[in-house]
Amino acid sequence: MEKKRIAVITGANSGIGKEFAFLLANDRSIDEIWAIAQDEDRLIKLHDSIGDKVRTFSMDLTDRNNISLLERLIVDEDADIPYLINCAGFAKFGDYSAISRQTTVNMIDLNVSALVALTLICIPFMPRGAHIINMASQAAFQPVPYQNVYSATKAFVLSYTRALNVELKDKRICATAVCPGWMNTRLIERATTNARKTITKFPFIVEPYVVARKALNDARKNKDMSVYGIVIKLAHISSKLLPHKLLMKLWLIIQGIC
Numbered sequence: 150m151e152k153k154r155i156a157v158i159t160g161a162n163s164g165i166g167k168e169f170a171f172l173l174a175n176d177r178s179i180d181e182i183w184a185i186a187q188d189e190d191r192l193i194k195l196h197d198s199i200g201d202k203v204r205t206f207s208m209d210l211t212d213r214n215n216i217s218l219l220e221r222l223i224v225d226e227d228a229d230i231p232y233l234i235n236c237a238g239f240a241k242f243g244d245y246s247a248i249s250r251q252t253t254v255n256m257i258d259l260n261v262s263a264l265v266a267l268t269l270i271c272i273p274f275m276p277r278g279a280h281i282i283n284m285a286s287q288a289a290f291q292p293v294p295y296q297n298v299y300s301a302t303k304a305f306v307l308s309y310t311r312a313l314n315v316e317l318k319d320k321r322i323c324a325t326a327v328c329p330g331w332m333n334t335r336l337i338e339r340a341t342t343n344a345r346k347t348i349t350k351f352p353f354i355v356e357p358y359v360v361a362r363k364a365l366n367d368a369r370k371n372k373d374m375s376v377y378g379i380v381i382k383l384a385h386i387s388s389k390l391l392p393h394k395l396l397m398k399l400w401l402i403i404q405g406i407c
């Protein structure tokens with residue numbers, strides 16, 4: 150008997166995670182979508198929009214007990230996982246002293262630790278041709294003052310995903326890091342703080358749908374990185390050619406921070 154095919158999506162009740170869920174809802178090769186996030190009402194809305202193909206899991210992924218619970222559920226289900234899409238993440242804008250230590254460390258717990266843990270849990274269930282799609286960011290390309298930990302977590306995700314992709318070649322599993330610029334999602338409003346020096350400008354912002362669609366296409370072409378839009382592609386090239394000190398200065402000028 151053929152195994153059930155499950156797409157696991159974290160952060161699936163909002164922003165780009167929700168867009169991935171809608172895109173995979175139309176994929177007939179997927180039997181179920183496991184949508185993981187905290188806010189139950191938003192998860193229910195997702196279920197109402199897509200239907201029974203979605204199974205929702207309301208949990209805080211920074212809690213290691215929940216990661217263990219997910220591991221048990223995945224092991225018990227013993228299904229194929231053709232897609233793992235790690236979108237759960239958050240940012241905080243402002244200088245280091247404006248963000249509590251707990252929030253700062255929590256950001257690493259979600260953006261890095263939970264993403265790695267879920268990846269390691271899912272790999273044994275991934276068939277040949279499966280995809281891991283990890284949300285990094287343009288912020289991964291260089292150090293970014295006033296979102297220092299956030300950009301560092303995204304640099305981790307980019308580096309981790311590309312190296313893992315090489316290690317997974319033998320298994321014919323592809324890992325893709327998605328590196329968008331600003332997207333019009335709830336992340337920005339949730340990241341905003343009262344810090345005196347902070348990020349307030351979001352140039353070249355795009356809708357998450359276009360980024361998700363390109364990311365899925367790039368993943369299916371077995372690319373290890375997905376970069377949407379000419380501006381972000383130029384930013385990527387600049388980060389390889391120009392000194393990061395200069396790029397950080399430019400960033401402060403764009404943000405009007407001196």
Ligand SMILES: NC(=O)c1ccc[n+]([C@@H]2O[C@H](COP(=O)([O-])OP(=O)(O)OC[C@H]3O[C@@H](n4cnc5c(N)ncnc54)[C@H](OP(=O)(O)O)[C@@H]3O)[C@@H](O)[C@H]2O)c1
Nearest residue numbers: 160163164165186187188209210237238286331332334336
């Ligand atoms: N928006 C941008 O400009 C931008 C740019 C580059 C990269 N990204 C990355 O894209 C990814 C998705 O963000 P988004 O822009 O789509 O923002 P979003 O709409 O705020 O989505 C974030 C998702 O993460 C979930 N989440 C947050 N904390 C969680 C926790 N502790 N446990 C479980 N789930 C949690 C949220 O669900 P709940 O609210 O229910 O917890 C939500 O579904 C993130 O990794 C972000 O860093 C965003």
